[in-house]
Amino acid sequence: MIGEKDVEHIAVLADIGISKEELEKFTTQINPILEYFEILDQVCRTGPENEGTANIFREDKVTPSLAQGEVLSNARETEDGFFRAPRVM
């Protein structure tokens, strides 16, 4: 069981913002889902988990990409060819 405090903490970690009503509702809905996930406790696995897959490598070559103006075209706030973002500190 997880409580409203836990859900609030996760919401902060995920930066999704959460209201009081939502907190109550999500806590009620999340617990039966986590209970259902407990079926995974029965899983036994002896073999490797990534059987049949292999890495594919390529040369680290520079190729043409989108122009700076195109990349910035959907941003509301830009400055000198850069995105403007909120302050971190």
Add this chain to the structure above:
Amino acid sequence: MPARRIRFDEEDRFGAFLWKRDEAPTGEGRLSGIPVAVKDNISTRGIPTTCGSRILEGYIPPYDAFVVDRLIAEGAAVVGKTNMDEFGMGTTTENSAYGPTRNPHDEGRVPGGSSGGSAAAIASGMVRMALGTDTGGSIRCPAAFCGIVGLKPTYGRVSRYGLVAYANSLEQIGPMGRTVADVSLLMEAISGYDARDSTAADRAYLHTPQQEIRGLRVGVPEEFFGSGVDPAVAALVWKAIERLEECGAEIITCTMPSMAYALAAYYVTCMSEASSNLARFDGVRYGPPCDVRSSWHDAFQERRKDGFGPEVRRRILLGTFALSSGYYGRYYAKAQAARANVRADFARLFADVDVLAGPTMPTIAFRFSEKSDPLSMYLSDILTVPANLAGVPAISVPCGTVRGMPVGLQITGRHFEDERVVDTAYVYEQVAA
């Protein structure tokens, strides 16, 4: 030579489209003159792409997805973008921020999801074919509910470049259409190698459906007809499997024990991947802007609170929880072990049989708001998620109706045997007609 244009003035009676145009350019190629609809999580240069979310309202991609490049190269007329559950998270298309799509067979019922707009656009006769995406059944479920054909290709067979990511290790873009032949044709157009998707395989699909399945070994796992399956749906699908037997296939009953926890493994995996993928939506680079004058966390929380709908928020919360320290081993790691067992189960079965058959969905299309509890909604994906966990191809083909609503027969095959899956569906379609 000036580009040819085709008229597309079809009325959208079921809310299938989020964006459409009255006239679209068409060129030369295998899809010349054919109107094709594209799910709204696939990037289209100069055309809005919202993923059914408020957080991408107004976003106009500066580039085309690989599959859209291919459509244009084959002469298709891209006529519009179709409605979907927000970021592909849903089984009904009710989770679109722009309102639901209605099922053309019964407007009081959902079209299935998350590619519900694409399915409704085809079922209503607006377009012959459309692209969908399938993370846990999002092509096959709406295909079954709307009475059309939908293929989830082998993982890696269609490039995901330009697909807005939700759960990278599970999802594939795939073709949807009125007939198996149309689905096969669209699959030919969109498959092939693309260096921009690091998981793309160099295994192009070049195939014309063959009407020959004599000697084909069709496995039927008993779990595919488990307790959640509507008995009327089960009976109809069994009848369809018997038709395959009449055409020369051999039917072999078998078991797939990993079905017991496949759904839990799927949801833990997709939610974890979603919580990471959706971190990019912060209002800095695209979508409605965040307040750059406030602090980082305040600005992002405010933006994401308004931008994401309830199902997306629930999955981000659960995914963040499953990956958080102290719980990772219990949820995410266990889910990956379960996933390996699902893959091993398929490998064991496919040593004996060529394809597996069963219902695509346990029931017919739900009525609107019939499934209000998230967990009961998730449970309806039980028959489609195993193919995504293993990366194998699976198709849904219509096999009749129950209480007036379409039912889908699902055929699953070995990795890179999309052709065989298509042929089996084609044979069934031809004898059923």
